[in-house]
Amino acid sequence: MCRMLAKISVYPTTIVDEMLLCPVSLHYLSQQGRLPEDPETRGPHNDGCGIAFVNHGVIEIHKRDKNHIWDNSYRLIIENIKSTLFIAHNRKATKDLEVNKERSHPFYYQQFAFCHNGSVYSFMDEAQDKGLTDTEIYLHQLIDKSKNASPEGIFTSLTEIANTANYS
Numbered sequence: 001m002c003r004m005l006a007k008i009s010v011y012p013t014t015i016v017d018e019m020l021l022c023p024v025s026l027h028y029l030s031q032q033g034r035l036p037e038d039p040e041t042r043g044p045h046n047d048g049c050g051i052a053f054v055n056h057g058v059i060e061i062h063k064r065d066k067n068h069i070w071d072n073s074y075r076l077i078i079e080n081i082k083s084t085l086f087i088a089h090n091r092k093a094t095k096d097l098e099v100n101k102e103r104s105h106p107f108y109y110q111q112f113a114f115c116h117n118g119s120v121y122s123f124m125d126e127a128q129d130k131g132l133t134d135t136e137i138y139l140h141q142l143i144d145k146s147k148n149a150s151p152e153g154i155f156t157s158l159t160e161i162a163n164t165a166n167y168s
């Protein structure tokens with residue numbers, strides 16, 4: 001499974017501590033996260049990384065692939081941004097799914113940035129056929145089934161997917 005974090009604040013703040021400095025920062029977890037096949041063992045979650053945040057009212061997303069995970073340009077973004085809302089993600093790709101920058105989380109669809117931890121097994125075949133991830137398909141279904149993308153509509157859509165899909 002992947003590793004992720006979210007941060008929300010009333011006033012613009014940084015995310016440096018959570019991403020880089022604290023003992024179990026997201027950077028640390030990209031190297032030493034618990035492994036889904038053996039939760040007592042730690043290892044890399046380095047199939048990509050990404051961060052989304054609100055910058056002057058616009059969602060900004062920055063992603064890195066496996067070869068550029070946590071590179072200097074990514075760290076500079078983390079060190080220099082301030083926002084009231086962040087989501088960040090380290091990817092440990094599900095077997096047989098594409099591993100590249102485009103498949104790193106978070107994803108943007110309509111007006112939403114989204115990342116996910118776990119697998120939606122019901123979407124795996126479609127994800128493999130389309131060269132996507134189960135999370136991308138999940139996000140599209142979550143929003144599309146909600147009809148008007150209201151909080152109530154999204155909750156209803158989430159409930160429907162949770163009741164019909166096989167997931168971890």
